[in-house]
Amino acid sequence: EAGVVQSPRYKIIEKKQPVAFWCNPISGHNTLYWYLQNLGQGPELLIRYENEEAVDDSQLPKDRFSAERLKGVDSTLKIQPAELGDSAVYLCASSLGLGRGNTGELFFGEGSRLTVL
Amino acid sequence: KNEVEQSPQNLTAQEGEFITINCSYSVGISALHWLQQHPGGGIVSLFMLSSGKKKHGRLIATINIQEKHSSLHITASHPRDSAVYICAVDSRDDKIIFGKGTRLHILP
Numbered sequence: 001e002a003g004v005v006q007s008p009r010y011k012i013i014e015k016k017q018p019v020a021f022w023c024n025p026i027s028g029h030n031t032l033y034w035y036l037q038n039l040g041q042g043p044e045l046l047i048r049y050e051n052e053e054a055v056d057d058s059q060l061p062k063d064r065f066s067a068e069r070l071k072g073v074d075s076t077l078k079i080q081p082a083e084l085g086d087s088a089v090y091l092c093a094s095s096l097g098l099g100r101g102n103t104g105e106l107f108f109g110e111g112s113r114l115t116v117l
Numbered sequence: 118k119n120e121v122e123q124s125p126q127n128l129t130a131q132e133g134e135f136i137t138i139n140c141s142y143s144v145g146i147s148a149l150h151w152l153q154q155h156p157g158g159g160i161v162s163l164f165m166l167s168s169g170k171k172k173h174g175r176l177i178a179t180i181n182i183q184e185k186h187s188s189l190h191i192t193a194s195h196p197r198d199s200a201v202y203i204c205a206v207d208s209r210d211d212k213i214i215f216g217k218g219t220r221l222h223i224l225p
Contacts, residue, residue, distance in 0.1 A: 033213075041217070042203060042215035042216060042217050042218055043160070043215055045212075045213070055211075056211070056212070091159070091160065093160075103148070103207050103213060104165070105150075105162050105165045106150055106152070106160075106162050106165075106205075106213075107162065108152075108159050108160040108161070108162075109159060110158070110159040111159055
């Protein structure tokens with residue numbers, strides 16, 4: 001079975017340009033996460049979906065970041081306009097979501113490495 | 118103080134050594150994850166546990182719920198074990214809290 005698939009793997013853009021990342025989670029996984037990871041740091045949550053509902057977007061910089069998971073399956077994360085400080089790896093993860101605070105096993109994609117010049 | 122603390126932050130050992138990485142947390146949890154990330158690579162789940170002990174190959178994970186502590190052990194370490202090992206907990210308010218990771222380097 002395919003794991004969590006992300007694209008593109010790498011993206012280089014100039015500041016103020018838009019960029020979009022795509023994630024296809026493992027089939028049947030209700031919960032989808034977008035994380036940002038800076039070099040040498042742990043993942044930081046941007047947004048968490050339960051099916052098509054964004055249940056935690058408190059850390060998403062909504063002035064420039066947006067995300068959607070329209071049919072509760074794949075998801076896109078967009079940055080517009082990108083800033084120099086947005087250079088990072090954007091990780092998508094999915095899990096079954098077992099309820100009562102238990103995520104179930106986490107499955108991560110390979111990440112999308114963004115460089116903003 | 119971080120809610121999930123890992124120690125050590127960095128660890129260098131010789132091939133074949135027994136490795137222990139520790140994780141302490143201060144919140145109520147429903148489960149704890151051990152994750153592995155190789156340089157430039159994605160994150161791979163090693164274990165998810167809520168009690169006791171789990172073993173997979175040369176890797177062993179234990180958790181003590183009363184003491185809010187977990188350990189990841191690697192027996193007969195090998196250079197390919199060199200990676201960042203991350204502890205993460207499922208808190209009872211539906212958040213995943215990550216530790217800062219332990220960078221392990223196994224010398225041949």
